[in-house]
Structures are given as C-alpha cells and as structure tokens.
Amino acid sequence: MLRLTDIKLPLHHNDTELRSAVLSKLPVAEHELLGLHIYKRSYDARKKHNILLIYLLDIELSPSAEQRVLTQFSGKSFIGSSPDTHYHFVGHAPSNFPSPEQQRPIVIGFGPCGILAALVLAQMGLKPIVLDRGQDVRQRTKDTWGLWRERKLNTESNVQYGEGGAGTFSDGKLYSQVKDRRFLGRKVMTEFVKAGAPEEILMVSKPHIGTFKLVKMVENIRAEITRLGGEIRFNSKVETLHRDAGDDKNGHITGVTLSDGSHLPSRHVILAVGHSARDTFEMLLAQGVYLEAKPFSIGFRIEHPQSVIDAARFGDNAGNPILGAADYKLVHHCKNGRSVYSFCMCPGGTVVAATSEEGRVVTNGMSQYSRNERNANSAIVVGIEPEKDYPEHVLAGIDLQRQLESLAYQLGGENYNAPAQLVGDYLRNTPSTELGKVIPSYKPGVSLGDLSLALPDFANAAIREAIPAFDRQIKGFAMNDAILTGIETRTSSPICIKRGRDYQNLNTKGLYPAGEGAGYAGGILSAGIDGIKVAEAVAIDLLGLDMAI
Ligand code: FAD
Numbered sequence: 001m002l003r004l005t006d007i008k009l010p011l012h013h014n015d016t017e018l019r020s021a022v023l024s025k026l027p028v029a030e031h032e033l034l035g036l037h038i039y040k041r042s043y044d045a046r047k048k049h050n051i052l053l054i055y056l057l058d059i060e061l062s063p064s065a066e067q068r069v070l071t072q073f074s075g076k077s078f079i080g081s082s083p084d085t086h087y088h089f090v091g092h093a094p095s096n097f098p099s100p101e102q103q104r105p106i107v108i109g110f111g112p113c114g115i116l117a118a119l120v121l122a123q124m125g126l127k128p129i130v131l132d133r134g135q136d137v138r139q140r141t142k143d144t145w146g147l148w149r150e151r152k153l154n155t156e157s158n159v160q161y162g163e164g165g166a167g168t169f170s171d172g173k174l175y176s177q178v179k180d181r182r183f184l185g186r187k188v189m190t191e192f193v194k195a196g197a198p199e200e201i202l203m204v205s206k207p208h209i210g211t212f213k214l215v216k217m218v219e220n221i222r223a224e225i226t227r228l229g230g231e232i233r234f235n236s237k238v239e240t241l242h243r244d245a246g247d248d249k250n251g252h253i254t255g256v257t258l259s260d261g262s263h264l265p266s267r268h269v270i271l272a273v274g275h276s277a278r279d280t281f282e283m284l285l286a287q288g289v290y291l292e293a294k295p296f297s298i299g300f301r302i303e304h305p306q307s308v309i310d311a312a313r314f315g316d317n318a319g320n321p322i323l324g325a326a327d328y329k330l331v332h333h334c335k336n337g338r339s340v341y342s343f344c345m346c347p348g349g350t351v352v353a354a355t356s357e358e359g360r361v362v363t364n365g366m367s368q369y370s371r372n373e374r375n376a377n378s379a380i381v382v383g384i385e386p387e388k389d390y391p392e393h394v395l396a397g398i399d400l401q402r403q404l405e406s407l408a409y410q411l412g413g414e415n416y417n418a419p420a421q422l423v424g425d426y427l428r429n430t431p432s433t434e435l436g437k438v439i440p441s442y443k444p445g446v447s448l449g450d451l452s453l454a455l456p457d458f459a460n461a462a463i464r465e466a467i468p469a470f471d472r473q474i475k476g477f478a479m480n481d482a483i484l485t486g487i488e489t490r491t492s493s494p495i496c497i498k499r500g501r502d503y504q505n506l507n508t509k510g511l512y513p514a515g516e517g518a519g520y521a522g523g524i525l526s527a528g529i530d531g532i533k534v535a536e537a538v539a540i541d542l543l544g545l546d547m548a549i
Helices: 014-024 061-073 110-123 137-150 184-194 211-227 278-286 306-317 395-410 423-428 457-471 524-542
Strands: 003-010 035-046 052-061 078-079 106-108 128-129 231-232 237-245 251-258 264-265 270-271 296-304 332-333 339-346 349-354 362-364 375-384 418-422 446-448 483-488 511-514
Touching: 003 061, 014 035, 014 052, 052 457, 061 078, 061 306, 078 296, 106 110, 110 184, 110 211, 137 211, 137 270, 137 349, 137 362, 184 211, 184 278, 184 524, 211 231, 231 423, 237 278, 251 270, 270 457, 270 524, 278 395, 296 339, 296 362, 296 457, 306 375, 332 446, 339 362, 339 457, 349 375, 362 375, 362 483, 375 457, 375 483, 395 418, 395 446, 418 423, 423 446, 423 457
Parallel strands: 106 128, 106 270, 128 231, 270 511, 418 446
Antiparallel strands: 003 052, 003 078, 035 052, 237 251, 251 264, 296 375, 296 483, 332 339, 339 375, 349 362, 418 483
16 A cells, blocks of 8 residues: 555545546556545635645555556655554553452543553553543533523532543544654544544544534443443542652652542553642642643634624635534734744634632633534633743742632633623723624623733733734624623643653553643644553553563
C-alpha cells in the first residue's frame, strides 16, 4: 500500500475524478490501480469561490506498478509506503495478574484521559480500578440539566465532573496539534468508532462527535473496560494520596483514601482529574506533591448567527454538506503585549453554564453532531501567565479564577444567569439594556449590562482591540448585535503537576499525572493520547519491561 498526499480537487467533484487525479499524478495504468482508500480529507477555503478538497490517500497498486512508482519517486515526500498506523501494546500481563505481590493500578478520573488509560490498561490485562468523583453519565446528564434548567448546581456531578469528564457535554471536536509520531490519536479514534462514534471521524481532518453520541460512546467504553476485568466506581472522590516515608521531599505512592473513608492500596496511580479539581490540587500541594503554576487564559464567549460565519468563510458554498457549519480560528497580538485568540469554537452550538462551584459563573460551548443550532460560539480569550498576573503562590491562578467567576456570578444577578453585553456596546463601552438580532443561547439565562466589569482592564483593552481585527478576517465578527457572555476561565489548567521522562511525578514515584489537569493535554484527543502514554508507562514499570516510550 502506498500513501499519496496532496491530491486537490474542486468541492463539487465525483468519485471518478478522484481516481483520475491519482492516475494523472502517477505513471500507472487504469488496470494497475487496484484500490483507493481516503485516509484523510480536508479543505482549503482560503478562496471561498474556489474551495478545494485535499486528499491523503492510501492506494493499492499491482506489485510491478508499486515497484515502478517507488523507484521513480524515491525520496519524494508526496508518495511512499503507507506507514503502519496500527496500535501495538507495550506488553501484556500474565493471566494470573495480579499475583499476591502485585496491586492493581488505580486511575483517578474518568474523562478522556482516564478513559483511554483505563481501556489500554484493561486491554493489556492490568485490570485497573477507576475512581471518579462524579456520577455515571445518565445521572450526570440529569444533574447537569438541573443547573441549566432549574438553577440547581450539584457540586459533584456537573459539566466538569462525572463519567466522560469535561468534554461530555461538548462539541466533541477531535483534533489536536500535538506531535503524534506513533499515531496514538488513531488509536483513540479507532476506540471511539468501535464504541459507536461515526466512522467518518477517522477520515475527516476536523472530526467532531457532538454531545449525544459522546454519551453513548462513553457508556460502551465503560462496558468494555469492565468486560476486560477493570472496575469503575462513580461517586468515589479521592481525598488523600498516601506516600511512603521516603525523605521529606520524595516518596512513593502507596494508595488513596476516598471521601467515604475507604482505603485502596496501589503503587501505580494515574492522576487524570481535569482542570477543575481545585480541591484535589490543594490536597496534592498539602501532601507535598511537586506542582508548578502555569499560564492559562481568560475572556468571554462570543455568539454570532452561524449564517454570518458560513457566509464569511464559504461564500456561495455555505450550506454544502461536505463543509458543514463553518468554524474559525483567530489570533491577534495586541499593542499592550497580550495575545487574544479564539478557543473551543462550536459551530451551530450553544453556550453552556460550566461551573462546578457554588456562587460562580463560567461559560463554555457545546453542540450536537448536526451542528444546526442558530448561533456559532467561541471563547475569545487573553493569555495570562503566573510571573506577570498571579505571582503570589503556586495555586494563585485558582484564586484568580475563583475571584473572576464570583464577580461574574454577582454581575449576572446571583442566580446563575451569566452577565452579557452586545459586542457593539462593549466596543463603545456602553452597558447593554436590550438584545438585538442575536438571541443568546446560554441557559438558564443572561443579564445584560457592562461585561467589562468582569475582567481586568488589560484584558478588556486587548479584546477591544482584537474584535475589530477579527472582523477584517471574518466579515461581521464585530457586528453590533453579536453577544458576549461571561466568563471564560477554565481554558486550561492553572497548574502543571510535573512529571519526568518516566511519566511519574518529579518527587512522587508511582504517581502518573496526566491529561489536561496535570498540564499535559488540552482537549479530548490530546487527553486521550496522554492517557495511552501513561498507561504504557505504568505497564512498563508494573510488568518490569525493559523498554522506554
Ligand atoms: P476531564 O475530562 O476534566 O476529566 C477529569 C475527571 O476527573 C472528571 O470526570 C472528574 O469528575 C474526575 N475527578 C476530579 N477530581 C477527582 C477526584 N479527586 N477523585 C476522583 N475523580 C476526580 N475539548 C475538545 O477537544 N473538543 C471539544 O469540543 C471540547 N468542548 C468542551 C466543552 C465543554 C463544555 C468543556 C467543559 C470542555 C470541552 N473541551 C473540549 C475540553 C475537554 O473536555 C478537556 O480537554 C478534556 O475533557 C480533558 O480530559 P481529562 O481526562 O484530562 O480531564
């Protein structure tokens, strides 16, 4: 099989043209082209009246044609042997695992990172015990709707906590910019497809699943982990990590204690608690686990009519089913030295209430697979960093998040409404009193006013400079009636739980910090990839394998 890159065809083309494009690029006769498989399809919409589809293909040629092509194009990057994208396990446990001297590995957190870590451990025969503080995904869905519909927050079962993790009520975007030489992202996607995700996620360049499909998929993966001997416990918050004496600063993990007082021994604990487990971060610091503060971003959600974004990006091709609802990705470097960028863009979606703490308001975005809601939304955020913006102590970023989220709660009217303002009013620095054409999608509701009160001055200055700049790329971005809703603070983890090359915490052996909360992922796919890596690291140590990853 050969991999052929960079085949470009107009948006409206047929299958025969794809085959013809291959034959015109290679010295191959029609009868020598035995098979053609689309590995990835993306598009180039820079010229919206001439949108191109770009293919990465796996092609099967007769043996003589393959040899001829390889010889003629030796050293050329556009064609070569197809790489092996299958996943290969680092090892497998003996059937009697765990022997009396061994303990089962523990995975804390059943978000994308913990899910993939637990699945891969289970597939290797290592029978993980998974602990998540939240509820199973069905109960969690009800609890989450409790905030959105009835203003009732369950602090242990919500958008951030519970089966499936933070991305369960999301757009389910599945792409990332992490380097992935071992095709671990393919393993994540393949498992998702086995569990019910649409097969096209393996092929399109910007796949997404949407929230409903995610819920079913997560349940199916849970069933598979259980079938392989793993165990998954919900409503199981880890309150204490135990380390053996070691010296003052270093030790080895020996087990965990749960909020119900029960104790589980283990010398291999994967910590995949996400970016919102603030109480857990406090506990880790108190236990002496090595942590560092890290940068994150703050800002607002912006909503436009999806039709405005579609028209700006796709022109007359707006609505084409291959393109779907248009997205965007924007960055602006401001005069005050800050950078503003769009983040977690959800085409045809809704803005959601995403707090896990009482008396606070946090926004985020989600959508269904169809992405056919009226509005497009995205976070518009400003990067901040510990040295400049929260230098006081290692958890000062959390203090800042809490302070901003509480302020947003007050500005919203202290009933979980989010504060909101029309973009035109925000740019003119006038409080909003009336909605325009764009109806905000945030539930339970918004309170119009002066949203600039929710952010520090430097952040407002940066966003006020960025929005008109974004309008030059996406016509209509600065439209008067677009809505800003506050506040975005959970863009990534405010801390990094540092690990070494062996994936273990710098001063706590046996503790494998992973995923978004530990600062090693940002998004569903990269969290899943990181989950696989830590599962491998645990297997290598637990099974005494002589290898490195
Ligand atoms: P999480 O998913 O946060 O999972 C952590 C888990 O740990 C939780 O289930 C929590 O209950 C559990 N936990 C925490 N503390 C403890 C404890 N002490 N004991 C036991 N369990 C504990 N990313 C994308 O790539 N695409 C998107 O479209 C997208 N949309 C999003 C929409 C929303 C509304 C949100 C909130 C996030 C979205 N994200 C999206 C981000 C994505 O969800 C995260 O990057 C990803 O979930 C991180 O995975 P994780 O496994 O590291 O952590």
